[in-house]
Amino acid sequence: MFHSSSRRVFSCMDSEKIILKNLSQSEMEEWVQSLGHKAFRGRQLFQWIWEKGVENFSEMTNLSKDFIQELEASSSLELTTIHQVQTSESQGTSKFLVRLGDGKFVETVLIPEAKRATVCLSSQVGCALDCDFCATGKMGLKRNLTSGEIADQLLHVRRFSDRPITNIVFMGMGEPFHNYDQVIRASDILNSESGFAHGARKITISTSGMVPQIRRFADEGHRYKLAVSLNASDDESRTQIMPINKKWDIAELVKACKYYTELSKNMLTFEYVLMQGVNDGLGDARRLLKIANQVFCKVNVIPYNEVAEGYLRPSKKRINSFLEVLEGARFGVTVRWSQGDDIDAACGQLSTAAITENG
Numbered sequence: 030m031f032h033s034s035s036r037r038v039f040s041c042m043d044s045e046k047i048i049l050k051n052l053s054q055s056e057m058e059e060w061v062q063s064l065g066h067k068a069f070r071g072r073q074l075f076q077w078i079w080e081k082g083v084e085n086f087s088e089m090t091n092l093s094k095d096f097i098q099e100l101e102a103s104s105s106l107e108l109t110t111i112h113q114v115q116t117s118e119s120q121g122t123s124k125f126l127v128r129l130g131d132g133k134f135v136e137t138v139l140i141p142e143a144k145r146a147t148v149c150l151s152s153q154v155g156c157a158l159d160c161d162f163c164a165t166g167k168m169g170l171k172r173n174l175t176s177g178e179i180a181d182q183l184l185h186v187r188r189f190s191d192r193p194i195t196n197i198v199f200m201g202m203g204e205p206f207h208n209y210d211q212v213i214r215a216s217d218i219l220n221s222e223s224g225f226a227h228g229a230r231k232i233t234i235s236t237s238g239m240v241p242q243i244r245r246f247a248d249e250g251h252r253y254k255l256a257v258s259l260n261a262s263d264d265e266s267r268t269q270i271m272p273i274n275k276k277w278d279i280a281e282l283v284k285a286c287k288y289y290t291e292l293s294k295n296m297l298t299f300e301y302v303l304m305q306g307v308n309d310g311l312g313d314a315r316r317l318l319k320i321a322n323q324v325f326c327k328v329n330v331i332p333y334n335e336v337a338e339g340y341l342r343p344s345k346k347r348i349n350s351f352l353e354v355l356e357g358a359r360f361g362v363t364v365r366w367s368q369g370d371d372i373d374a375a376c377g378q379l380s381t382a383a384i385t386e387n388g
């Protein structure tokens with residue numbers, strides 16, 4: 030049954046209307062049943078919202094007029110709106126400023142490339158983990174997003190994009206595993222046949238290394254891809270740039286990563302943001318090689334996008350020397366030259382701190 034407690038959680042405080050986008054498919058089916066309708070009406074409603082992306086109940090042509098009236102009286106399709114879109118003329122990347130119901134903002138990025146179009150989703154307003162090099166970290170955590178607020182970002186981008194979305198990454202604002210439940214609920218909407226029908230292996234969740242959640246993710250058997258931001262290969266440097274390393278150090282993190290790959294049989298990606306003089310030495314590369322060789326993984330090297338004071342992108346020459354050390358590794362190595370830096374839409378450049386309503 031649809032419990033009254035969850036009704037409270039999903040309803041909008043002032044009007045007591047149910048916010049439909051915050052319901053999972055099964056909750057929507059239960060809710061519709063609690064109104065005296067068949068469960069499949071709930072599925073149809075879910076399809077209208079996510080698969081077809083309609084904005085008005087009147088467009089739901091396979092639902093009866095009476096049912097639509099009932100929906101209009103008791104529920105709402107509204108959740109977030111697009112406040113601004115900026116497109117980089119040189120790179121084609123678009124950054125969406127998304128306004129939430131309480132006036133706070135998050136950013137979503139669309140990155141079109143030759144053969145793919147990637148959407149970078151936010152999971153929180155700001156982030157609590159305070160990585161020293163990251164613009165989002167500098168905002169602190171304002172609040173978690175709901176599953177509907179996360180999935181709504183994709184609806185906006187899908188409407189805007191003239192090409193189908195091929196990849197979804199949780200690499201926008203926030204630490205997805207610090208908002209674990211809502212991120213998984215949102216991923217399930219993206220993945221559902223009645224939702225966006227987006228393949229699980231084309232949805233990547235990136236974590237800064239929250240060990241209990243990595244283990245939980247493994248235990249629950251999710252098929253979404255996992256990326257882990259390693260960013261340094263010794264505890265001293267990692268603690269300096271990522272305070273989370275004080276809680277779970279590299280050895281514990283690697284143990285959890287192995288637990289995940291062994292249980293899921295899935296490869297994970299280590300992300301390694303290269304910062305001059307911080308983690309880009311040949312010794313750093315050798316230690317990285319040793320760590321990553323123990324795990325079923327690939328390594329994604331990300332030359333730093335300059336946002337925080339005191340951190341610089343290494344020269345091409347230094348980046349190449351670092352990469353040479355990784356040649357012959359057991360794992361694959363890719364280099365991500367972030368797109369969108371001219372409109373501050375690249376990794377780690379997302380921040381809505383300057384917008385007063387986010388205060």
Ligand code: SAH
Binds near residue numbers: 163199235257
């Ligand atoms: N909180 C999650 C996901 C969002 S950050 C995480 O930390 O994994 C996504 C990626 O961007 C992470 O790998 C992070 O290390 C990287 N990143 C953060 N700031 C960056 C910057 N200024 N330049 C390049 N990459 C950055």
Ligand code: SF4
Binds near residue numbers: 156160165201202237
């Ligand atoms: Fe948060 Fe990720 Fe930025 Fe660290 S890098 S502050 S975990 S968003």
